[in-house]
Amino acid sequence: MNEKTASKEMASKIKVFKITDLRRYTLLIVFIVMCVFFSVTTDAFLKPGNLIDVIRSNSISGLLAIGVTYTILAGGIDLSTEAVACLAGIVAGVFSENLLLAIVGGLAVGIVFGFINGFVLTRTNIQPFIFTLAISRIGRGIVMIYTKGISLYDIDEGFRQIAKGTIGPIPVPILYFAIIIIASYILLNHSRLGRYVYAVGSNAEAARLSGIKVERVRMFVYMLSGILAALGGILLTARTSAAEVAAADGWSLDAISAVIIGGTSMRGGEGGIFNTILGIFIIAVLNNGLVLLNVPSQYYLFIKGLLMVFAVLVDFNSLKKKS
Amino acid sequence: METYAIKMEHIQKGFSGVPVLKEVDFELKEGEIHALLGENGAGKSTLIKILSGAHEKDDGTVRVFGEEVEIHNPQDAHALGIQCIYQELSLIPHLSVADNIFLGRELGKKAWINERDTYKKAREMMDMLSLDINVKSQVQSLGIGAQFFTEICRCLLGNARIVILDEPTSAMTPIEYGYFLRAIKKLREQHISVIYISHRLDEIKDICDRVTILRDGKNVRTAEVKDITIPEIIHEMVGKDASGYLQRQQGADLTKAPVMMKLDHVSSAKIEDISFELKAGEILGVTGLLGAGKTELANVIFGVDKKTRGTITVDGREYTFKNPRQAMKAGIGLVPEDRKRTGLFQEFDIKSNIAIVNLEQMEQWKVLVHRSKEKELAKRCVKDMNVKCRNTNQKMKHLSGGNQQKVVLSKWIARNPKVLLLDEPTRGIDVGSKEEIYNLIHELANEGMAVMVLSSEMPEVLALSDRILILHDRKCKGEIAGEGATQEGILMTITGGGDDE
Ligand SMILES: Nc1ncnc2c1ncn2[C@@H]1O[C@H](COP(=O)(O)OP(=O)(O)OP(=O)(O)O)[C@@H](O)[C@H]1O
Ligand SMILES: [Mg+2]
Numbered sequence: 170m171n172e173k174t175a176s177k178e179m180a181s182k183i184k185v186f187k188i189t190d191l192r193r194y195t196l197l198i199v200f201i202v203m204c205v206f207f208s209v210t211t212d213a214f215l216k217p218g219n220l221i222d223v224i225r226s227n228s229i230s231g232l233l234a235i236g237v238t239y240t241i242l243a244g245g246i247d248l249s250t251e252a253v254a255c256l257a258g259i260v261a262g263v264f265s266e267n268l269l270l271a272i273v274g275g276l277a278v279g280i281v282f283g284f285i286n287g288f289v290l291t292r293t294n295i296q297p298f299i300f301t302l303a304i305s306r307i308g309r310g311i312v313m314i315y316t317k318g319i320s321l322y323d324i325d326e327g328f329r330q331i332a333k334g335t336i337g338p339i340p341v342p343i344l345y346f347a348i349i350i351i352a353s354y355i356l357l358n359h360s361r362l363g364r365y366v367y368a369v370g371s372n373a374e375a376a377r378l379s380g381i382k383v384e385r386v387r388m389f390v391y392m393l394s395g396i397l398a399a400l401g402g403i404l405l406t407a408r409t410s411a412a413e414v415a416a417a418d419g420w421s422l423d424a425i426s427a428v429i430i431g432g433t434s435m436r437g438g439e440g441g442i443f444n445t446i447l448g449i450f451i452i453a454v455l456n457n458g459l460v461l462l463n464v465p466s467q468y469y470l471f472i473k474g475l476l477m478v479f480a481v482l483v484d485f486n487s488l489k490k491k492s
Numbered sequence: 493m494e495t496y497a498i499k500m501e502h503i504q505k506g507f508s509g510v511p512v513l514k515e516v517d518f519e520l521k522e523g524e525i526h527a528l529l530g531e532n533g534a535g536k537s538t539l540i541k542i543l544s545g546a547h548e549k550d551d552g553t554v555r556v557f558g559e560e561v562e563i564h565n566p567q568d569a570h571a572l573g574i575q576c577i578y579q580e581l582s583l584i585p586h587l588s589v590a591d592n593i594f595l596g597r598e599l600g601k602k603a604w605i606n607e608r609d610t611y612k613k614a615r616e617m618m619d620m621l622s623l624d625i626n627v628k629s630q631v632q633s634l635g636i637g638a639q640f641f642t643e644i645c646r647c648l649l650g651n652a653r654i655v656i657l658d659e660p661t662s663a664m665t666p667i668e669y670g671y672f673l674r675a676i677k678k679l680r681e682q683h684i685s686v687i688y689i690s691h692r693l694d695e696i697k698d699i700c701d702r703v704t705i706l707r708d709g710k711n712v713r714t715a716e717v718k719d720i721t722i723p724e725i726i727h728e729m730v731g732k733d734a735s736g737y738l739q740r741q742q743g744a745d746l747t748k749a750p751v752m753m754k755l756d757h758v759s760s761a762k763i764e765d766i767s768f769e770l771k772a773g774e775i776l777g778v779t780g781l782l783g784a785g786k787t788e789l790a791n792v793i794f795g796v797d798k799k800t801r802g803t804i805t806v807d808g809r810e811y812t813f814k815n816p817r818q819a820m821k822a823g824i825g826l827v828p829e830d831r832k833r834t835g836l837f838q839e840f841d842i843k844s845n846i847a848i849v850n851l852e853q854m855e856q857w858k859v860l861v862h863r864s865k866e867k868e869l870a871k872r873c874v875k876d877m878n879v880k881c882r883n884t885n886q887k888m889k890h891l892s893g894g895n896q897q898k899v900v901l902s903k904w905i906a907r908n909p910k911v912l913l914l915d916e917p918t919r920g921i922d923v924g925s926k927e928e929i930y931n932l933i934h935e936l937a938n939e940g941m942a943v944m945v946l947s948s949e950m951p952e953v954l955a956l957s958d959r960i961l962i963l964h965d966r967k968c969k970g971e972i973a974g975e976g977a978t979q980e981g982i983l984m985t986i987t988g989g990g991d992d993e
Binding site for chain 1: 607
């Protein structure tokens with residue numbers, strides 16, 4: 170009897186309803202409410218064309234958000250994604266006549282930058298925020314030096330096809346995006362490596378003592394973030410038929426905003442790919458709805474800012490309850 | 493010839509030139525449970541961290557099952573079948589119990605994880621230890637006991653041949669300790685050799701076959717448990733005879749002493765309807781099982797948790813504290829239970845940790861901190877408490893567990909509060925220092941401080957208190973003093989009437 174109550178006592182410490190769940194549902198509810206609201210107040214919102222458009226216009230920048238999700242989950246951050254995307258886009262544009270070379274060259278940019286981030290951040294005590302910010306400047310700087318500030322509009326037709334076509338009614342960028350989402354979901358939730366990403370972000374020391382090669386995991390997330398950013402840049406060049414020197418401007422912070430709004434913790438170890446997708450589409454639907462409602466564009470930033478404050482407040486509340 | 497699971501010879505280890513282990517020899521026989529004892533800072537944790545790959549030795553040899561090995565990292569140790577449960581439990585807070593058990597050796601083919609098997613196997617392991625812990629719940633939502641058993645499962649699973657336990661029981665309640673004994677028995681059945689570190693000497697006789705005692709980074713004695721007595725052990729640990737702590741002078745005359753703090757039907761979200769009076773110079777013990785509400789009671793008094801009903805009076809004035817700062821201003825001090833999370837700034841040095849709650853004492857022109865006063869106070873605290881450290885500039889995280897606890901105690905005592913709340917004050921503190929701390933608490937009370945000791949260690953409460961308040965299930969279950977104040981008395985009060993559910 171006594172023993173039973175004791176183990177019950179221990180079990181009673183287990184909370185029935187997790188705060189993180191609550192948080193995820195709050196945001197899901199916000200998202201649904203938003204969708205319902207815009208469907209009712211505008212005619213255009215629910216049209217398949219509009220919905221596909223909303224998804225398509227986020228499926229390239231979304232790759233950066235997925236990449237940065239990995240780094241944040243592992244307890245780091247990557248501010249260099251937009252520069253990597255831009256530089257990869259330029260490289261792809263320059264080599265666009267040779268499809269293979271364009272893609273390989275673009276991805277190589279991601280691999281090199283990801284490696285540099287990973288290499289330095291696993292071997293020194295430099296804060297990821299500062300280092301990746303500096304790398305971002307360097308990446309943008311290389312673009313400026315190389316192009317002398319002049320964008321490329323002479324993109325080969327064949328190369329453009331990689332992001333132009335549709336399969337059935339679905340534009341190919343959405344397809345790439347979907348594949349990366351599914352792959353990331355499987356990787357993060359069902360593979361050892363994915364589990365290690367969470368473990369390192371949650372408690373790196375404990376992960377190390379569990380025999381996990383913490384450095385390798387960190388290296389992996391930065392490399393992946395670089396590669397996904399480069400992929401985004403390549404597709405952007407193909408899609409817009411231009412390799413612009415200011416391409417992907419502000420995308421790093423947009424990506425991080427989406428991750429935060431989706432509820433992934435900046436402290437690492439908590440959140441996931443679905444959170445990021447939710448974050449991306451909360452912002453996207455809000456943008457779309459505001460346009461459809463003819464809200465003057467000068468209000469957008471303000472409203473987006475409020476949304477972020479709201480998302481963070483949900484997190485703050487849950488923190489308070491925990492202690 | 494006997495086989496040794498571990499044979500360490502002439503082990504040396506220093507940190508930035510300061511030697512911590514000086515020529516330590518240590519042998520662990522196959523299948524035995526071997527206690528490793530010593531004062532705070534004697535080098536116990538350092539020694540076992542060399543085995544587990546968390547530190548590298550400077551010199552000496554390590555043999556595992558007869559073979560000489562070099563252990564450079566935790567992976568090397570795992571490969572040799574050495575598993576360690578550290579003083580600071582090391583689990584991943586956001587992962588589930590099952591995921592933590594299998595972390596680093598997930599079930600499933602190649603790169604993938606088989607979730608169903610993971611949960612099932614984890615469930616089976618908990619059943620084997622007859623524990624009712626939900627293996628799907630996140631580790632951060634569990635108490636210390638449940639976390640420890642999660643670690644034990646990790647060891648049982650990892651084909652461990654040698655398991656190292658660093659102060660596993662220091663935060664356990666008697667009931668959890670019961671489970672712990674069973675877990676140990678499982679280890680023994682599986683013929684696993686165990687190194688066991690503890691400051692609770694009475695446990696040694698229950699659990700261990702042999703003991704090795706370290707003093708100042710050297711091994712001073714190894715013996716069969718049946719051949720050595722507890723006073724002898726203490727003698728070896730501290731290098732002198734134990735004086736034995738003063739039993740609290742029962743019935744000390746407090747009738748005329750003024751009431752320092754009074755709680756009248758106080759409730760919060762986590763405790764219900766608690767009333768008592770605490771006089772100047774009195775030591776009130778508060779005890780009860782895990783989850784009884786001890787820490788929660790302290791939190792309400794100290795303004796951490798919100799009071800929902802009732803009144804708190806301190807030194808004749810009624811207060812409703814909105815935050816700890818107000819409680820401190822009213823003259824209350826709290827030494828919290830979890831030093832790592834709430835008691836200390838691990839990255840700060842000793843003097844800043846002490847200064848942080850004593851800044852009023854060292855103000856200069858209202859805004860600046862008087863550096864030399866800061867240093868002076870820290871030096872005094874370290875000396876009074878006998879903290880083992882290089883100097884007061886040493887970072888908190890480089891102190892041994894027990895010495896960290898001493899610093900927490902000293903910084904609050906230095907404030908000289910009217911009412912001092914001590915939540916598990918001697919967790920992880922060696923017998924010798926415990927004695928010193930008990931005597932110190934008695935002294936503080938004799939000088940007129942009102943002290944409240946919240947502890948799940950009944951002998952501690954019994955030795956310290958004038959009166960004992962017993963909490964159970966967030967309510968006050970009774971109060972005992974004088975004759976009735978025995979372990980049986982406390983347990984009777986806890987269980988009395990509680991059995992009918
Ligand atoms: N990383 C480190 N850097 C510098 N000094 C250290 C470090 N780790 C431990 N020490 C010092 O080594 C000595 C031995 O510490 P250790 O943790 O082994 O003691 P212990 O016997 O486990 O004590 P306790 O019973 O308090 O846990 C202490 O004086 C401590 O200050
Ligand atoms: Mg120790």
